[in-house]
Amino acid sequence: MCGRYASTKNPALLAAEFDAVDGTGGEAPGPDYNVAPTKRVLAVVERHPRDEEGNADPGTVERSVRVMRWGLVPHWAKDTSGAAKMINARSESVLAKPAYRDSAAKRRCLVPADGWYEWQPGEGRKQPYFINPGDGSSLAMAGIWSVWWQQEGDERRPVITCAVLTTDAIGEMTAVHHRMPLVLPRDRWSAWLDPDRPDPTDLLAPDPAVVAALELRPVSMRVNSIRNNDPSLVDAVALGESEKPEPTLFELS
DNA sequence: CCAGACGTTGTT
DNA sequence: GTCTGG
DNA sequence: CCAGACGTTGTT
DNA sequence: GTCTGG
Numbered sequence: 001m002c003g004r005y006a007s008t009k010n011p012a013l014l015a016a017e018f019d020a021v022d023g024t025g026g027e028a029p030g031p032d033y034n035v036a037p038t039k040r041v042l043a044v045v046e047r048h049p050r051d052e053e054g055n056a057d058p059g060t061v062e063r064s065v066r067v068m069r070w071g072l073v074p075h076w077a078k079d080t081s082g083a084a085k086m087i088n089a090r091s092e093s094v095l096a097k098p099a100y101r102d103s104a105a106k107r108r109c110l111v112p113a114d115g116w117y118e119w120q121p122g123e124g125r126k127q128p129y130f131i132n133p134g135d136g137s138s139l140a141m142a143g144i145w146s147v148w149w150q151q152e153g154d155e156r157r158p159v160i161t162c163a164v165l166t167t168d169a170i171g172e173m174t175a176v177h178h179r180m181p182l183v184l185p186r187d188r189w190s191a192w193l194d195p196d197r198p199d200p201t202d203l204l205a206p207d208p209a210v211v212a213a214l215e216l217r218p219v220s221m222r223v224n225s226i227r228n229n230d231p232s233l234v235d236a237v238a239l240g241e242s243e244k245p246e247p248t249l250f251e252l253s
Numbered sequence: 254c255c256a257g258a259c260g261t262t263g264t265t
Numbered sequence: 266g267t268c269t270g271g
Numbered sequence: 272c273c274a275g276a277c278g279t280t281g282t283t
Numbered sequence: 284g285t286c287t288g289g
Contacts, residue, residue, distance in 0.1 A: 001261075001262065001272080002272080003261095003262085003272025003273080004272045004273080005272095034289095036272070036273085036288090036289050037272070037288085037289070038288070038289055039289065072260090074259075074266085075266075076259085076266050076267085077259085081287090082259085082260075084272095084287075084288075084289080085260050085261070086259095086260055086261080087260090087261080087272080088260080088261055088262080089260080089261085090260090090261070097259075097260075098258080098259045098266085098267065098268065099258095099259045099260065100259090100260085102266085117272075118272090119272070119273080121263075121264090126273090128272095128273095163260090166261080166262090178263095179261090179262075223272095223273090224272085224273050224274075225273070225274065226272090226273075226274080226288090226289055227274090227289090
């Protein structure tokens, strides 16, 4: 699954990597080695540009990097208090769940990450791992987003929120956990972001090639506390024999 | 009809 | 907003 | 995801 | 044990 990740690239770098424009307006959060639920994050969306009256132009699309808050708040929510419970959406059910289906059909995004953290349950304390692409590229987690209107006196301010899709862990990832974020290979980015494709069913399966290209390493327990936030959080640490990943631990029988 | 939910993970 | 449960 | 709080009265 | 906050 995905409840914590690292995102340290600035919007300009991400815009280049995702063939998008920087739509953050200088409001982007800085480098973050310990992104946690409800924090501000960067995401990539593709939308039909709107004119001054708010009408979308169906003939063109623009891909941009945006600032969102992690934890989806549906437009009908009374307040934002449920956001922390909605940081993930199961890919198996996202199209059917009332809280997610509109977003899954019409408002998909990519959530770029340097890598994500996973806590391996076991004897004693859980061991955190960092999982990232071996080549330094960003991974693109499949996401959905929503707009919630915050009333401030007479003003209504949009709050953009998002959730990351999860799927069954496959390959090497099963050694650490039985769920993982849905990471999309580059050749599925456009289809995932396509605002005119209401049914993304074909894109919801985990991709073995993407997973095979991931690196996985145990990291310091310091990542547990979000007060810690520095580059060393993603550094490998040595493990005792008894704490090594157990490949069969989560194999389904 | 109205009221209440609307989510995921992990653990037992 | 929309569906489910009573 | 993990960490940290979890409470009231009265007095300053 | 369970909820909230980040």
